[in-house]
Amino acid sequence: MTDVLLGFLTEYWLSLLSVICLLVISAFFSGSETALTAASRSRMHTLENNGEERAGMVTRLIERRDRLIGTLLIGNNLVNILASSLTTSLLIGLFGDSGVAIASPDRFALAVAPWVRPFVAVVGPISSLVNAIVRRILHLFGINLSSDLPMLTAHEELRGAVNLLHREGSVIKADRDRLGGVLDLGELEVSDVMIHRTGMRAINADDPPQTCVREILESPFTRLPLWRGSADNIIGVVHSKDLLRALAEPNVEPETLDIVKIAQKPWFVPDSTNLKDQLNAFLRRKLHLAIVVDEYGQVQGLVTLEDILEEIVGDIADEHDIDIQGVRQEADGSIVVDGSVPIRDLNRALDWSLPDEEATTVAGLVIHESKSIPEERQAFTFYGKRFTVMKRVKNRITKLRIRAAEDEGQVG
Template structure:
């Protein structure tokens, strides 16, 4: 092929080839913009907008009307793709005759897939926020011009889908704000950007509205209380020996709570002249008890604690029967984990054995076990690990009975009356160890 032939070829078809290349570039721009703008973080854009970035303001405005944005970009993308394919077909028909249609189809498929779809979208998804900030000022005028046509198309699509009983809502999100936050935190934890402790704290905040007071309260069977009819010195000794600063006071029965005594009030009373433990009136220094329903969610209870500037409440059921007590510290521990000070009594509720199994007291809350061991045992139907075993087995198990559920093997080690007090837990696939448990 001579130089004159090449020059003649480009003179005749050069403009068409340049036009096709320009259209491929436009197609790549539309594809990358669609990916970047739909994947851009609204929270990140809000932060940049607050810092005065005008491009972030444009991005926020565009993704607020996501259906209009996507429709406009798709219209632009399809227009340039169709035009590029038509020009290429016309060019190849002139060069190769009728076989040019097949050659043009193959060539454009390869070019569009590689340079107009995979490449720009891969680039955009690698850094969606940065990509979106760059393309937003260019995309906005295009959306303004093509937006009305996009809205018309979207309206037509909605009416067609309505004929099949499908309703599209632009206002209702499939996920709540809490679910989106929880999913983002879990994803970032798996990616290694958020450590487990931070994930647990953020999850604890999000869970407050889903948990009830009954899920975290100190049950009445474990509640320390003072009998108002006991000798005064017995009550004083009970308060001073207790690791808690507040204790309920009852008379007649535990369901009849008449007050709450604070250790500071007791010490102030004992510091008064002529007051000894033998003649102290414990009822006189008690504070009025505050009763709360066991169905109150933790978010409301936390707000109530803060509003009343209180730290302690008695939990009752719908019949007014005392179920236990809850403190402000109990709720805070759902967020930050266990809070211990030098006066707390350390209770070994969870113990790691040499064989890899976990020995757990029956009254250990499921949530605490999940948080400590990064498990996912359900806590919807039961609060404690013993309650979970009873719920799943549909019976009160005997000692040495074993059950397998949720990927774990539960062996009842000790039972006192109708209460499971100790369990051994190991992975369900540890068959040799499970067989050894059953043989004991």
């Protein structure tokens, strides 16, 4: 038996050595994938700034995560197939543990990056070709993936991680909502957060000057649109500080003040502008208010810098704000809501998940789901909630009661 085994090893030692080497290479690919995909980009950025050249190499590799993973998988599969073929030809059951226990992904990533980089450079085009074929096949089924974006979006990964930490108690709800607000800026439009034209406070330029002055000074808002002839004809924006400076000039009285001369030129923005672009535009122009118009140029409302910031940090209140939340908790557990309350605000306040893709306000959601303009005392159940119309003014739902659908049967 010993002689047979010795002869076998003598004849096939090269094949056995090859299988062992291939298993080591497979372990290298598996460990590289684990380390590079788990490496901290922030940690690599810090190390690169501190002069670690390999950290920059790691950062460039993980910027195209789909290309990196595809390349490593191709290499690993080639190695495994070759090892399996040699093993089969030898008629032996060599099953080595090719896994690598990684104590520090960042440290291992730094070590393997110089070796992985040239392999990615050579095999990367093959991986890109495979990804292109996959995208083409998905496109035939109506699924479109941008060719310049990784298949896994960083936003969704980050949002999922924060939600997981929140469920585990490591992140409080307020911090989760703030981060979610930042991530949502590029997905929301100005029309989602604007003050609708029906709720705008504006000044009529044709009113007597003293009336305009009184309305501006009594308003809780620092900036007010100025219109003439029609509320759709916005001709300027009056800042209360400009008004006070004008009144401080010699020989200027409220009765003789020309309100149009102190008004700033209005800035009109499309209602389809996303909030990220609008926030950048506010900061670039150093302005705080814009008039929102639709595709026909009709005034739809106004949006302020504060409206966008509140999407991130929640309601911003100061000593001059009118405290109208529009949401009231009842003793029976139901919620009484003004129809104009934004769905996003309600979701954030109560940790609900009502959809806001088709409607912006709670009243709009009820109208969209019921496919009608409900009468008072009509009730509807959807998304696990029971909506009862409490008050309607003309065609506007102004107040609703919302309770959990499962609680409906318990209420007399």
